Amino acid sequence: MGTDAFEFTINFVKMVAIFLMMVQIVPLLVWVERRGSAYIQNRFGPNRVGPLGLTQLLADAVKFLTKEEFVPGRGYPFIYYAAPVVAMIPATLALAAIPLSAPFHVEPFEMFGRNWGPYTFMFQGYDFGIGIVFVLGVSSLAAYALLLAGYGSNNKYSMYGALRASAQTISYELAMGLSIVGVILLFNTFSFTDIVNAQSAPLNFMWFGKKVVVEWLPNWGLIYQPLGAVILFAAMFAEANRLPFDLPEAEGELVAGYHTEYAGFKFNMFFIGEYGHMFVASALMVIFYFGGYTIYPWLTPETAPQIMGKLLGVTSATWMSFWGSILLHLVLMAKVVAFLWIFIQVRWTLPRFRYDQLMDLGWRSMLPWALFNTVITAIVVLLMRYQWGA
C-alpha cells in the first residue's frame, strides 16, 4: 500500500474518497431517476425542496434515519441486519479496482525537514494488474447480499425474490464473462490501465501480418467488438437487477422482492449497492469499449497535463500532472453519466420480461452469441496476426 507514511496516507484517503464518492452518487442518481422518469411520463417529479428539488436528497436521508427500526417477528435478526451492509461491499470493492483517471506523478519535495518522493499515484483504490478478474469475482458476490436478505426476512416474497435474483445473476454472468474474453483476446491483458492506454492511440491493427494505422479514428474496443459490447451491456442490466430484468423485485408479483421487509436506512443501503453496481457496469463499458478516460486525438494521458497547465497557468510538474488527471477523470465521468442515463431511460421505457423468457434469453440466446463472438474474435485475431510467409 505504500513504502512510507505519506504514500500510505494518500492511498488510504484515496480509497475512502472513492467509497464516499460512490455513496454520494446514489442520492444524485435517485434524483436524476425521479426527475427523468417524471420527464418521460410528463409529470414534474420532486421539485419543491430546494432548487430543482435537489435538497430532496437530504430530506430523504433524514427521513430514512428517523424511521422506526424493526425486525419482522419470524426473521433472523443478525442476518436481517447483515444483508444491507453486505450489499454495499461488492460494488465498493469493484469500483475501487477501476482506474478513474490516469496516474499522476509527484516530484520529490521537502516537508517536515526531510525529503519525500518521487511518487506515482494511481487514480484508483488499488491496482493488482488483474483488475478484470478481480472485478468479475467481486461483483458476483452481490448475489449473497440478496440471498441473505431473503433468508433473513423469512418471508416468502423475499425468499422468491432472492432466489430469482441469484439465479438470474449467475445465468447472465456466463454471457458477461464470455463477452469480456473477446476484449482480453484483443488487448492481451487483465489490467484496466493497459486497456485504456491501448485505446488512447490511433486505430491500429494487423492486416494479414502487416500493420495498418488509421490516424483519424481512436483505437476503441467498440470498433473491434460491437457484438461483445451489446452482450456485455445487456448482461450488465441483468447483473444490476434493472428493468427490463428486474424480476427479483417485480412489484406486480412479489410485492417488492428481496427488500419487502426492509425500511428506512437499511432499504437505502440496498440502493447504494444497486446504484453502485450500475456505476461499475457503466465504467466497465466505458473502459472496455469507449476508450476509458481518454478521447484519442485531443485528450490522452500525454496531452491532458499540458492542456491544464496552459489553462490554469501552473508550471510545476506535480500540479500539471494532478490537474491533467482531474481533467481525464471528468472525461471518464462524462462517459459514465451518459451510460447511467441509458440505464435510467431504458428502465422507464421497456416493460419487464417474464421469468422463463429471461432465463431463455440468458442461456439459449446470449450465451451462444457470446460464444460465437469469442470464436470469431479468436479466428480473426489468428488470421490477422499470423506471420504470413515468415
Place this chain on the structure above:
Amino acid sequence: MSQLLPVLLLSLFVILFGSALLFLASRIGAKGKPNSVKEETYECGIPAETSGPTKIPIKFYLTAILFILFDIEIIFMYPWALTYGDFISGGYGIYIFSAMAFFIAVFIFGLFWEVKSKALEWE
C-alpha cells in the same frame, strides 16, 4: 498478501460505515411498541398463511449446478485469451487456437445436450 491489504481495509471500512448508520438509525429512529400484527410476516395485508421455512423449487438448484460447470469452463478461457497474442507472435498460433477449439467444441456439445435434455426449460 500486502497487495490484498487495501481490499481488507476497504471492506472493514464499509462494514463500519454500514453498522454506524444502522446504529445511528436505531438511536434517533422512532420508537414503537411491538405488537403481534406489526411483527407478522407481510403478505399483502391479509393474515400470513405460510409458516416455517419457505419451500423453494428444486429448479434453482439445477440452474446453480449448471452455472458452476459452465463458469469454470469460461474461467479456463481467461488465461488462454491472455496468452493468445504471445503464442501467435511466437509462431504457435494454430496450436493454441486448435487446443481451445476442441475445448469450445466440448462446451458447445454440453450446452446443446443441456438444452436437449430440457434442463433449461422454465414452465
